[in-house]
Amino acid sequence: GAGVSQSPSNKVTEKGKDVELRCDPISGHTALYWYRQSLGQGLEFLIYFQGNSAPDKSGLPSDRFSAERTGGSVSTLTIQRTQQEDSAVYLCASSLNAGNEKLFFGSGTQLSVL
């Protein structure tokens, strides 16, 4: 596609349920980021993938969060046993290569945990 695609755009779930968020980056972009943005706040780094290398998971807030990137392309962020504090917008971005500051963001997934 022409840009970074994220799905679903909105997700409402009950506390304790698991959720999966999907990101389809721009074709050919080797770098992929997940960020979290709480209402009215800035960007919180979660995880970074570069090609098929092991990801930097240092920003994941707890072991309930995990992510994978299959074939160096599509990525899935999974949150297990969701909590109300997980409610936020989850943004995915891709860039052509590592160290490139020109990121292309998706529109995000608005996650609401009731």
Next chain:
Amino acid sequence: LAKTTQPISMDSYEGQEVNITCSHNNIATNDYITWYQQFPSQGPRFIIQGYKTKVTNEVASLFIPADRKSSTLSLPRVSLSDTAVYYCLINPDSNYQLIWGAGTKLIIKP
């Protein structure tokens, strides 16, 4: 530790020029300064990047003084549609560990 500091919010009026300054005292020698714009319900969008002096594109200008400890994003003749949050960003280690500012919420009034 590198960081960026920018005003939390700014107001202006249609037709005015708006300048948003970001300070980055510990910027690395080879680091570029990048600015993004974010509208509600969208991800941030790249608008301009520079290393020194002045860069201009169809959207904005970026002014960087000789010491590079700050940068100023200049939006000429703003309109209501320029209401957004603006982020500055540096990349001191030239890798994926990007340093984002907290964002400046710009509100343009009629």
